[in-house]
Amino acid sequence: MSDQVIAPTPEAPPARDLLAEKIVAALAGRPLVLVGMMGSGKTSIGKRLAQRLGLAFVDSDHEIEAAHRLTIAEIFASHGEPYFRNGERRVLARLIGEGERVIATGGGAFIDARTRGLIRERAVSIWLQAEFGVLMRRVRKRPTRPLLQNADPEGVMRDLIARRYPVYAEADLVAHSRDVPHETIVEEIIQALDAHLAQGDFSAKMNTSVLPPPAARVAVALGDRSYDILIGPDLIATAGARIAQLRPGAGAFIVTDAHVGALWLAPLEASLEQAGVRFSRIILPPGESTKDFAHFQQLCEAALEARIERGDLLVALGGGVIGDLTGFAAASLRRGMNFVQIPTTVLSQVDSSVGGKTGINTAQGKNLVGAFHQPALVLADTGALATLPPREFAAGYAEIVKYGLIDRPEFFDWLEKHWPAVFGRGPELEYAIAVSCESKAAVVARDETEQGDRALLNLGHTFGHALEKIVGYDSSRLVHGEGVAVGMACAFRFSARQGLCPEGAAARVEAHLRAVGLPTRIPQALGGAGDAQEILAVMAQDKKVKRGALTFILARDIGQSFIARNVEVEAVRAFLEDELQSGD
Structure with a gap:
């Protein structure tokens, strides 16, 4: 495969702000290489990242297509995948050697051990991690993906995820690609780059620990108050690391009830301790009757006695009662605090933990006192549903x-x-x-x-x-x-x-x-x-x-x-x- 291509005259990059200048200086001439599955947004997010940093952007697939005057699908059909991968490796080597820029790669590029070694040695890699549902929605809009031209594209996608995600996890940084404005993801990458490049040791692997991806991720798009709903097993066991990642240095005040606490409080506290997150707790009586003025007052006073600060997090561990009560307390304490929902019932995972409705009941009716206050994160651990009584499970199914x-x-x-x-x-x-x-x-x-x-x-x-x-x-x-x-x-x-x-x-x-x-x-x-x-x-x-x-x-x-x-x-x-x- 020839990699000779006439480069277009680049547009003048926009002026950089101070943070962009700092990041580009720390890169010291190294390019940023975006890796991930087809549909993860490498091109669209890469263009915006390049614009944000005042760098050139190049898509390796587009370079290959221009050199061949064929589409990727046509190259696969005419010459086969091994031929394509060999040329892809040479094109990436050239692009990486041309210095600072943002490079979007094909989904299989990082899987090649030689390409991966080159990127590790001479660039900074960023994995755009996306969940299965997000990927399938996106790739269906572009039915030319050669690896999905078969009778079972969903099966192929699941197989690719299973084989590729452990390799992508070797990237220097991980960014979660989901259905929010691309600018939101770009700013998350910018903040992560700033923190990691400050270490100054490019020989060390920057992404020393990667949290396992959830089974599904759903974004609630509300501008600067957007947040993710993570769905899957074992999320309570990793809650501490996710909370530490969400709000570095913040403490946590856990709110739960006696029934849920007996099952899930110890694992949650262990995860917080392991992640170095300081915490305290209150255990309330179970049942709808807890969602009242008296227990709201008890919760607020206990949190203040624990000396929680405005930058700390309330953590609701339980069903809808605990979630509604904790959210209302978060809306009220210190005139507004962040909180995390860890719903443990079907009903709370699909309804009350999502959307920011919080409140308590009164003698006049249900939820008549409350506030709209969005959580910062929702962790819907499906493993917690294994202990749910059949009646509660069926009620949530409604x-x-x-x-x-x-x-x-x-x-x-x-x-x-x-x-x-x-x-x-x-x-x-x-x-x-x-x-x-x-x-x-x-x-x-x-x-x-x-x-x-x-x-x-x-x-x-x-x-x-x-x-x-x-x-x-x-x-x-x-x-x-x-x-x-x-x-x-x-x-x-x-x-x-x-x-x-x-x-x-x-x-x-x-x-x-x-x-x-x-x-x-x-x-x-x-x-x-x-x-x-x-x-x-x-x-x-x-x-x-x-x-x-x-x-x-x-x-x-x-x-x-x-x-x-x-x-x-x-x-x-x-x-x-x-x-x-x-x-x-």
Whole structure:
């Protein structure tokens, strides 16, 4: 393969700021080489990184294509992969020898031992690490990838990840490529470069320890308040290192309850200790009744007595109650602190830990006092779900179903087929959690404070919250997810009754919820007869009520939910009366 190419006249690089000048000086003429899988963003992020540092940018694949006047796919087809790799190695050797610049490489370049040795000796390497779901979404937009031209591209991608990621981990630095603005990732690289280049020892391997990648990563894109949701096993065991990486030098104040603490507090504390993160803790009683003013005060006073500072982190280890309570305390203490969510239930992993809704209950209703306050990181350890009682697991699954019913009908179809594997804690569980988090993250990014379509996430909740209030938030009688299941079934039946939704869709929703063991009727939730007027009175206290008018999330079909304002009270009353007479 010839590597003779006529270089275009480079554009004048932009003026560098002081930090960029510092980094370029520390590079001492060495190029930055971006490595990683196809779809990890090496070209798009590389261009912005080069612009940020005032350096030239070059894509090795483009250089090869220009030299051959063929696409990479055509070179593979005509000459085979070994021929391509040999030429790729020579082109990279030339580019690296031309001094300081940002170089984007092909996905397989760093896998070649000779190329890897050259990069280690004469450049600084940065691995753009991306999760499987992110990669597949991106590569599907460009169906010319030669390694994926087969009947099972997903299988090939998983195999490549398994074989290549341990090699990519030898790179000097790791940056997490995810669905946030590229500028966010570039700034993270800039900060990492500044810290590592300050060591001044280029012969030493800069990335001495690489945290194992999670099974999935979902980004919540909120500008400078963006954060990641990591999903997979063993995240509690690595929480200390991740927290130390997130906020170097910060201390941690752990909030948990007696049930969760008995199982997961020791592993979390061990990980913090190993990472050198100072910490203290409070252990609260389990159950919905803990989410009140008294325990909020107890938590805040304990944290202050532990002398937490504004730059420290609160860490919520538990389900939705602990997450909501800790988040509200974080929003209030020192007039606003960062916090980390470590949700340990299905419900909290797919719903309450994501999106920044925090709060406590009052005598008047659920979550009526609180704040929007986003976490800095969410660690959804799927291993923690192994100890979850079957009833709690099923209740959390109701929130997973919700995302299919709101606007992802294909996801609901998938759940109907694969729910036994989800309940069996197989890889399908991680997929279901990731899709749920992606769905919620997308809504939150559009409407953080529920001024518009974020209200769709309340599908089933107007009915469900009313039922929870009536039973006194007694989780032995009704847990939140069970209330949501009944509420969603009611929302679809009410929609069908109003002529908005096909009867078949309502029947299908009810059948699926029943199949997994969830209640679908109001008498089941209340443990017997109820009163329509009492339920209406509680609904009138709901946060979604505006100027006394009832607001519901209703549906035109599965995956076609919408916000229905000014719903007639008498229509709801008649529906409730019929529901209460229908039994279970």
